[in-house]
Amino acid sequence: MKNNLHFLLKRFSFAVMKTRKVTLSSIADDLNVSKTLVSLVLNGKADALSINKETQKRVIARANELNYKPNQVARGLRMGQTHTLGLLVADISNPFYARITRTIEHMAETEGYSLIVCSSDESESREKHLVKMLLDRQVDGIIMTTTMHQPEVLKEIIPTQFPLVLFDRYLTGFDSHYVGVDNEQATRNAVKHLLDLGHRNIGFLTLTPNYISTLYDRQQGYLTAFEAYNFPVTDKYLLQLDYVRLKNKDYNQITQFFLENPEITALFTSNNNLAIACLKTVKELGKRIPEDLSLITFDDVECFSYTAPAISCIAQPLEKIGEVAVKMALQQIKNKRIDSQKVILQTELIYRDSTCAIN
Amino acid sequence: MKNNLHFLLKRFSFAVMKTRKVTLSSIADDLNVSKTLVSLVLNGKADALSINKETQKRVIARANELNYKPNQVARGLRMGQTHTLGLLVADISNPFYARITRTIEHMAETEGYSLIVCSSDESESREKHLVKMLLDRQVDGIIMTTTMHQPEVLKEIIPTQFPLVLFDRYLTGFDSHYVGVDNEQATRNAVKHLLDLGHRNIGFLTLTPNYISTLYDRQQGYLTAFEAYNFPVTDKYLLQLDYVRLKNKDYNQITQFFLENPEITALFTSNNNLAIACLKTVKELGKRIPEDLSLITFDDVECFSYTAPAISCIAQPLEKIGEVAVKMALQQIKNKRIDSQKVILQTELIYRDSTCAIN
DNA sequence: CTGAAAGCGCTAACAA
DNA sequence: TTGTTAGCGCTTTCAG
Numbered sequence: 001m002k003n004n005l006h007f008l009l010k011r012f013s014f015a016v017m018k019t020r021k022v023t024l025s026s027i028a029d030d031l032n033v034s035k036t037l038v039s040l041v042l043n044g045k046a047d048a049l050s051i052n053k054e055t056q057k058r059v060i061a062r063a064n065e066l067n068y069k070p071n072q073v074a075r076g077l078r079m080g081q082t083h084t085l086g087l088l089v090a091d092i093s094n095p096f097y098a099r100i101t102r103t104i105e106h107m108a109e110t111e112g113y114s115l116i117v118c119s120s121d122e123s124e125s126r127e128k129h130l131v132k133m134l135l136d137r138q139v140d141g142i143i144m145t146t147t148m149h150q151p152e153v154l155k156e157i158i159p160t161q162f163p164l165v166l167f168d169r170y171l172t173g174f175d176s177h178y179v180g181v182d183n184e185q186a187t188r189n190a191v192k193h194l195l196d197l198g199h200r201n202i203g204f205l206t207l208t209p210n211y212i213s214t215l216y217d218r219q220q221g222y223l224t225a226f227e228a229y230n231f232p233v234t235d236k237y238l239l240q241l242d243y244v245r246l247k248n249k250d251y252n253q254i255t256q257f258f259l260e261n262p263e264i265t266a267l268f269t270s271n272n273n274l275a276i277a278c279l280k281t282v283k284e285l286g287k288r289i290p291e292d293l294s295l296i297t298f299d300d301v302e303c304f305s306y307t308a309p310a311i312s313c314i315a316q317p318l319e320k321i322g323e324v325a326v327k328m329a330l331q332q333i334k335n336k337r338i339d340s341q342k343v344i345l346q347t348e349l350i351y352r353d354s355t356c357a358i359n
Numbered sequence: 360m361k362n363n364l365h366f367l368l369k370r371f372s373f374a375v376m377k378t379r380k381v382t383l384s385s386i387a388d389d390l391n392v393s394k395t396l397v398s399l400v401l402n403g404k405a406d407a408l409s410i411n412k413e414t415q416k417r418v419i420a421r422a423n424e425l426n427y428k429p430n431q432v433a434r435g436l437r438m439g440q441t442h443t444l445g446l447l448v449a450d451i452s453n454p455f456y457a458r459i460t461r462t463i464e465h466m467a468e469t470e471g472y473s474l475i476v477c478s479s480d481e482s483e484s485r486e487k488h489l490v491k492m493l494l495d496r497q498v499d500g501i502i503m504t505t506t507m508h509q510p511e512v513l514k515e516i517i518p519t520q521f522p523l524v525l526f527d528r529y530l531t532g533f534d535s536h537y538v539g540v541d542n543e544q545a546t547r548n549a550v551k552h553l554l555d556l557g558h559r560n561i562g563f564l565t566l567t568p569n570y571i572s573t574l575y576d577r578q579q580g581y582l583t584a585f586e587a588y589n590f591p592v593t594d595k596y597l598l599q600l601d602y603v604r605l606k607n608k609d610y611n612q613i614t615q616f617f618l619e620n621p622e623i624t625a626l627f628t629s630n631n632n633l634a635i636a637c638l639k640t641v642k643e644l645g646k647r648i649p650e651d652l653s654l655i656t657f658d659d660v661e662c663f664s665y666t667a668p669a670i671s672c673i674a675q676p677l678e679k680i681g682e683v684a685v686k687m688a689l690q691q692i693k694n695k696r697i698d699s700q701k702v703i704l705q706t707e708l709i710y711r712d713s714t715c716a717i718n
Numbered sequence: 719c720t721g722a723a724a725g726c727g728c729t730a731a732c733a734a
Numbered sequence: 735t736t737g738t739t740a741g742c743g744c745t746t747t748c749a750g
Contacts, residue, residue: 077742
């Protein structure tokens with residue numbers, strides 16, 4: 001009976017110990033000192049205030065013993081800094097964004113920041129909603145790819161001077177930090193390469209909505225390549241796929257496109273998903289790459305290098321983009337009020353097996 | 360001069376207005392009511408307390424006018440609920456995790472939860488660090504793939520009863536909610552398929568660390584397939600790649616493996632990255648798939664279906680996994696104290712062109 | 719050298 | 735029907 005009671009007691013106190021939150025006050029109470037002291041010591045500000053070494057040791061010892069970890073929410077409220085960054089991408093399952101996310105996460109983590117990640121699905125209203133959400137959650141900064149057409153909405157909901165960096169896509173009329181690549185030039189060079197190989201009937205596959213800067217610029221690159229060589233552009237060789245259909249793997253538009261334009265000998269696709277969609281369609285139609293169709297695409301994904309044939313593409317410096325984005329965000333957070341800067345990084349045109357001279 | 364002053368004043372008040380945070384108190388002060396009232400009204404608890412409709416309208420009007428949005432950090436501190444979930448995966452840039460993340464994010468968002476995402480890079484110490492971080496940030500629950508060998512560390516840092524769900528990998532000796540697939544069975548069936556096709560010299564490519572449950576179970580599946588058919592297992596046909604080397608795209612081990620075991624006619628790879636590594640190596644060595652080597656892998660990624668040849672694989676129900684994980688987490692958060700349940704989902708063995716009968 | 723007290727913005731008992 | 739008050743856990747003047 002006695003033992004039993006003992007046992008219960010022990011279990012009880014154990015449970016309590018496990019459950020009771022260890023806070024600054026609890027440590028302070030334990031040690032009969034003030035919260036201030038504990039806070040000071042634990043934040044390394046004790047030496048500056050020349051606080052008794054012994055006291056410091058006692059505090060630290062007790063904190064370790066109880067495994068004290070400051071409540072970051074309380075801290076965030078008090079300091080007005082959550083050490084959290086919002087990352088808003090179009091679609092986290094897209095390898096392009098997933099890989100950038102990884103870099104961003106690592107960089108942020110190194111600097112003591114966490115990431116709240118969200119996907120807009122290319123929806124303006126969702127994007128608006130999510131940005132508001134991030135702001136409500138008091139993130140210290142936002143790194144995002146916008147899907148907006150006009151700058152007004154963002155201007156309205158994001159306070160001036162709020163640490164913000166746009167990457168991948170910029171928004172005309174919206175002055176902010178930005179990091180990305182020269183989409184027009186990269187595309188122009190790729191299309192010129194196709195022209196140099198003798199192709200004239202070159203298709204261009206892109207996505208809705210067309211006002212997204214990257215998509216728009218890539219299309220410009222296609223057009224200016226023809227312009228530079230003084231070749232006429234055939235309008236019907238430009239196909240704009242519906243984003244939602246692509247997501248749902250409805251490739252009918254592409255099949256139609258190939259059937260209606262059998263004279264096409266080369267194709268440029270505006271992103272990795274389009275390239276993949278195209279490869280599937282081509283396979284179904286029994287066309288061979290590159291014999292029947294040369295293909296070159298924007299964005300490199302792992303598999304493009306080992307497929308048969310390997311796919312020629314324009315590779316973006318993903319790690320670098322993430323790196324710069326985080327640096328820009330932290331810069332703004334720390335120094336406050338920096339003129340917005342734009343960083344344009346180099347792309348790389350990778351020649352693989354999917355392109356060949358016209359025969 | 361007068362105009363100038365006017366201008367300055369205007370700019371000043373503008374700046375102030377833009378800058379001044381709109382809080383409960385500011386609204387309350389504006390309207391000469393108490394914070395309580397405002398809070399009640401804005402949280403829809405006004406009717407229950409039968410508060411004057413007129414007052415309610417005034418509050419709501421003013422709140423809209425000032426575009427008031429509650430500070431979620433303050434709210435989180437006060438309510439002890441941050442409406443934030445921690446998501447810890449091995450590597451967010453791996454399409455397998457990226458796609459699950461997408462579902463999880465969407466589900467969470469629908470329920471009013473945000474996601475703090477982090478990658479452990481298969482490092483136990485990093486994982487430990489990140490879990491602690493998430494806990495410090497007061498997330499309401501954690502959804503994670505563990506990379507731990509032993510349950511002790513997690514047991515130590517995660518409070519009992521804390522809403523937690525493990526997915527993909529389980530941890531023996533660690534009792535928690537779990538959602539995943541039957542890796543052993545799925546692999547066994549795939550390897551049996553290879554055996555049925557007449558292959559006997561079947562390689563098995565896996566990763567370090569071997570104690571990760573999914574990897575271990577897949578290996579068991581390989582072994583038990585041979586066992587079931589009473590065929591002997593050749594130890595040297597099992598190759599375990601170093602995770603870091605794989606990440607760094609150092610495929611020498613694989614090349615060696617093929618050179619040393621030219622008699623191998625079929626290969627099972629334990630995940631998508633290994634399959635990709637293998638495809639690259641095979642290409643370099645000039646081996647043809649499936650003529651010289653039949654390949655089947657765990658995990659389906661988009662490109663496996665359109666490569667030439669398309670790759671046979673075991674597909675996991677990614678969306679479903681994410682869905683169940685979120686449901687389990689929210690269940691625990693809301694109901695508190697639910698017996699930990701394990702959900703094992705069905706995999707699908709997809710036969711494509713990379714496997715054929717031995718000739 | 720150390721402590722008391724204020725306050726970040728919010729919610730919820732408890733009064734009135 | 736509305737307001738007062740306390741407090742979540744923390745940092746930070748300002749006194750002592």
